[in-house]
Amino acid sequence: MGVTKEKVESTLTSKLNPSHLEVEDISGGCGTSFALEIVSEQFEGKRLLERHRLVNAALAEEMKEIHALSIKKAQTPEQWKQQKSSEVSKPAA
Amino acid sequence: CSFSPALTPELKATLDKVVTSHKVILFMKGTKDFPMCGFSNTVVQILKSLNVPFETINILENEMLRQGMKEYSNWPTFPQLYIDGEFFGGCDIAMEAYKSGNLQELLEKAMCS
Numbered sequence: 150m151g152v153t154k155e156k157v158e159s160t161l162t163s164k165l166n167p168s169h170l171e172v173e174d175i176s177g178g179c180g181t182s183f184a185l186e187i188v189s190e191q192f193e194g195k196r197l198l199e200r201h202r203l204v205n206a207a208l209a210e211e212m213k214e215i216h217a218l219s220i221k222k223a224q225t226p227e228q229w230k231q232q233k234s235s236e237v238s239k240p241a242a
Numbered sequence: 243c244s245f246s247p248a249l250t251p252e253l254k255a256t257l258d259k260v261v262t263s264h265k266v267i268l269f270m271k272g273t274k275d276f277p278m279c280g281f282s283n284t285v286v287q288i289l290k291s292l293n294v295p296f297e298t299i300n301i302l303e304n305e306m307l308r309q310g311m312k313e314y315s316n317w318p319t320f321p322q323l324y325i326d327g328e329f330f331g332g333c334d335i336a337m338e339a340y341k342s343g344n345l346q347e348l349l350e351k352a353m354c355s
Contacts, residue, residue, distance in 0.1 A: 197338060198331050205318050212318040217281065220334050 151180025152211045164207040165189045168226050175219070182217035188229040197223065248309030257314050262327040265352045266296035269311050270321040274298040281333040282321045288340045294349050326352040 154174045161170055169188035176182040185204075192200045200223040205212060212218065224232070261267060266289065272278030274286050274296070289296045301308040301320055308320075315322050315329045323330045325348060330336065339345035 197335055198329075201331065201335060202316065209318075216319075218319060219281075 151176070152183075152214050153180055154183070157183055157185070157208065157211060157215075160211060161185075161187060161204070161207055165191050165203065169229060175217075181215060182219075183215060184219040184221055186222040187220070188222070188224050188226055190226060192223055192225045193227075248306060249313040250310075253306065253310045254314065257310065260299070261324045261329075264295075264297040265326060265355075266294055266349065267324045268296060268298045268321055269301050269324070270298050271300070271302050273300050278302060279320075281319075284333050285321045285323055285336045288336055288345070292340075292346055292349060294353065325349065326355060 154172050157172050158170060161167060161172070165187065167187045167189040169186070171186040173184045174180065174182070175184050187204060191203060195203070201220050204220055204223060205218070208215070208218070268274070268282075268285055268289065270277065270279075270282035270285065272282055274290075277283035277286050286298070299307070301311060311320075311322060312318055317329065317332060319332055321333055321336075323332070323336055330348070331339070336345065339348070
């Protein structure tokens with residue numbers, strides 16, 4: 150039982166139209182815990198709690214079988230771009 | 243209106259009282275002295291490090307409460323942190339707010355209100 154990483158990806162892709170999405174199965178393959186990063190225009194003007202609610206709602210069906218979902222990032226494309234460029238401008242260690 | 247089998251009007255009235263009974267209240271797996279899950283433990287450690295008084299409620303001991311809280315908060319997982327009677331978020335949100343300093347600010351405000 151459980152949910153596949155691909156299922157989580159396809160659901161989020163169709164509902165939130167993300168410009169960046171990274172889903173990681175952290176359950177060791179049994180499909181019960183996931184960590185994810187998501188960048189979507191739908192997060193514009195929303196607080197973090199509301200963004201997480203959007204992700205939870207999109208995955209409502211899957212959440213019945215997922216025990217733990219860690220949303221590591223829920224950003225707007227603008228925030229994502231800024232963060233990327235600040236990472237790039239840092240000198241390499 | 244959505245079908246909600248767990249959150250009866252009676253339970254909702256009780257939860258309204260519970261979430262406002264303390265400035266900071268954490269619905270979690272286990273207790274603050276014996277967390278039963280890494281996510282719950284993370285939030286306990288954050289609150290301890292910020293030195294704020296807080297109450298915890300063990301949702302593993304009451305299945306009706308566990309299901310009811312999910313609907314009450316409109317949040318599918320635990321822990322669930324309430325500050326000043328308002329749902330603040332789960333582990334990821336608490337962690338993010340802790341790192342940015344927003345959590346300290348909010349807690350200070352809550353303690354003074």
